[in-house]
Amino acid sequence: MAGEADFDAFYRGSRRRMFGYVYVLTGDVAEAQDVVQEAFVRAWQRWETVGGYPDPESWVRVVAARIAVSRWRRRRSRARAYARHGAPEPVEGPSPDTVALVDALRRLPAAQRTALALHYVLGLSVADIATETGAPIGTVKARLARGRAALAALLGEDDKEVEVNHG
Known part of the structure; x- marks a missing residue:
């Protein structure tokens, strides 16, 4: 050309x-x-x-x-x-719990990790997650349940409901 x-x-x-x-x-x-x-x-x-x-x-x-x-x-x-x-205040590094959580999340399949992040970090409903990801509502529910169970196992939690913090 x-x-x-x-x-x-x-x-x-x-x-x-x-x-x-x-x-x-x-x-x-x-x-x-x-x-x-x-x-x-x-x-x-x-x-x-x-x-x-x-x-x-x-x-x-x-x-x-x-x-x-x-x-x-x-x-x-x-x-x-x-x-x-003045310069911005320094931001504290992540807590050990946050580091452990992020490490555990990285080990999950991308679909589960995405569903958990959309639900717990952004506060989207199951229906909204289904719309955004193009997955059926039942699939989103399964990803959330399996993701929570996998996180609990990875974090050594007895409780199946793991609270996902982002701080």
Whole structure:
């Protein structure tokens, strides 16, 4: 395809210049790589138009500069918010019970795990789960019952009703 070959040639011929330009703008290699990549992706998405411009590299350069400025503004706004409000409070790690539960859930078949998550975590009814998964109501009930029984066995619980916490 001619458009693809034209873009490839354009990219190969201009990527290093574009990287050098954006690196000077940002002063950060990783940031420059990200910005240049995003600018070229946007050029590729609009290549039918951009490829017809007298200087497609100029278009990519303007887009890259705008992306770099936009990302800089977002970081600056985030820094101001941190200065005003402080960094977010650290989130405590999961409790040992939660880790054990997640481990046990990973051992269940996907259909049982999905039914349990939809029912206990999201609070969906059996009918809603049946609609969402495309399974008959009886199948959903069986998955819930078998999933609870399997969890009880995996967690070493005597009680067949295992409370599923998500905290």
